[in-house]
Amino acid sequence: MIFYAFPVWHQKPLRKEEFEAIYSSGFSYAEISIEYPWPFWKSxxxxxxxxxxxxxGLKIGVHLPWRDILIISPYDEIREGxxxxxxxxxxxxxxxNAEYAVMHLTTREEINLKDETYLQNIxxxxxxxxxxxxxxxxxxxFENPPAGILSNRYNFTSLINRLNARICFDTGHxxxxxxxxxxxxxxxxxxxTNDWLFNLFEYIKVVHIHGATKVNGEVIEHYLIDDYVDFFYNILEKFNRNKKDVIVTLEIFYxxxxxxxxxLTTLTNSLNLLKRKFIF
Structure with missing residues (x-):
């Protein structure tokens, strides 16, 4: 079964009535960006x-901080910190009562995933x-990152296989x-995308959906899904056909x-766009 998650990030707090409307519109989860802008959870x-x-009535998932959290750094002190x-x-x-937490596997270093000592450490x-x-x-x-060595499907899959952990599959990346x-x-x-799905399907618990566009040479992620509805349907239909439970976060920020x-209107319209075209 497919469950939908609404992204919550600390730009403008939502009222109780708005969360009730989110639930009524068909969302089952709120996925909270725990520290954006920093530090949300201390506000x-x-x-x-x-x-x-x-x-x-919404359940809770979270997106962990990632900008300065270099969890796969080759430097022991930074990684441990x-x-x-x-x-x-x-x-x-x-x-x-968070059910799940999404984490980026981040480092700014050019690491070598053939280094067995490094792999054992992370x-x-x-x-x-x-x-x-x-x-x-x-x-x-663990979420597939937008850049870096683990944005390579083979590298990401190899690490996930070692960990035998489940993942958040970010299609917008x-x-x-x-x-x-x-x-x-x-x-x-x-x-x-099909190559990623074929190799990682069994590990996927959450899917992040968002569009992307290019303006004056700059790529803008977390954009509307309107131009990609068929693309996203093909992804979700694989879960539906295999009767695999998955949480789909509409990670649309702009x-x-x-x-x-x-x-709220933007996200509800995006959800309805999927639901009008396809019934799960």
Whole structure:
């Protein structure tokens, strides 16, 4: 079965009535960006928002911080510092009854995934985090990144196989990679995505859906899905056909090319766009 998640990021707090409308429109989850802008979970409105979410009937997932959390850094001290911070967050996430937490596997270094010592080091720290989160009732999911060595499907798959962990599959990142490479051929994107799906399908728990576009040479992610509805349907239909449960987050942050923030209407219209075309 396919469940839909509404993205919550701390630009403008939503009212209780708005969360109730989100639930009524067909969303089952709220996926909260836990520290955007930093630090959301320490703000006065955070726990009020959580109570509104819970009372509306929505379940909770979170997107963990990633900008300075270099969890796969080859430098031991940096990697361990990132892990310690993520361990500190887990009690807050347990308190808000988060079911899952999405994490980017980030480093700015040009690392060598053939270095067995390095692989063992990051495998150790990631397994520790998986266990720590599991102890608190939260499933840790690893997202395919938009850039870096783990944006390569073979590298990402190899690491996930070692960890035997589940993932968040971000489809928008794949679209943006083609746009950055000056290709807008949708069939190429479809073929590329199918390769990822074939190799990682069994590990996927969450799918992030968002469009991308290119303006004056700059790629804008987290954009409207209107131009990609058929593309996203082909992805979701694979889960539907295989009777695999999946949570689909409409990770749409912008509703126009001026990057005006997407609002409740934007997200509801995007959900209805999928639902009008296809019934799951």
């Amino acid at each position: 006065e409105s955070f726990y009020e928002q959580i109570e509104f979410i819970k009372s509306s 990132a892990a310690n911070y993520l361990k500190k967050l887990v009690q807050t996430l347990e308190k808000i 495998e150790t720290v990631l397994n520790q985090l998986i266990s720590e989160y599991k102890m608190h009732g939260i499933e840790l999911l 794949l679209i943006s990679r083609f746009l950055k490479g000056n290709s807008s051929n949708l069939q190429n994107v479809i073929n590329f 509703k126009n090319l001026e990057r005006k923030n997407a609002d």
